[in-house]
Amino acid sequence: SQKIEQNSEALNIQEGKTATLTCNYTNYSPAYLQWYRQDPGRGPVFLLLIRENEKEKRKERLKVTFDTTLKQSLFHITASQPADSATYLCALDNTDKLIFGTGTRLQVFP
């Protein structure tokens, strides 16, 4: 069956450290993978997109990698700040639709 898995346990890190979130997928062949941020009670906000032929993408303190062999994407936030605390969702394209993972809650404490 098709699955998109993100660590359901919250990730707690100290301010200034690098947060790394994982997205693994099974039985999909996405042309691209996206990452979104969702704050409580709000809709998700697009952060980054990476295509299947790209290994890495960066935007300010964010970095995404995409390994189609491992079927995995890693999402990094460097120099994390308490304001980065949120739930981060990965999403794959599947026949013109975006399918979302369950998300990982990140908590950055001072």
Place this chain on the structure above:
Amino acid sequence: GAVVSQHPSRVICKSGTSVKIECRSLDFQATTMFWYRQFPKQSLMLMATSNEGSKATYEQGVEKDKFLINHASLTLSTLTVTSAHPEDSSFYICSAETFASSGANVLTFGAGSRLTVL
């Protein structure tokens, strides 16, 4: 940037009544909109794809007669939960396709609508 406005943000209704949720693209035209549903601490579940001027395409297991979707213009899609029951209580979020700088489609989401059915 692209903005999607969703209204109402919160609604409480009695069991058996119908509730309409509106989703508007404010500064762009949205040929395609998507409606998602999210339960607490769970992922977004795609309910249906809404195409302007045509019938919505519903995902498997979503009752089209219960969740009526209308996309009558390029800037407005509506979701009506008919004869709502407590199990319909959830967070409903709409989204519209926009283009990232890379040229691929990304989603711009509304702020969501929290429905509570008593």
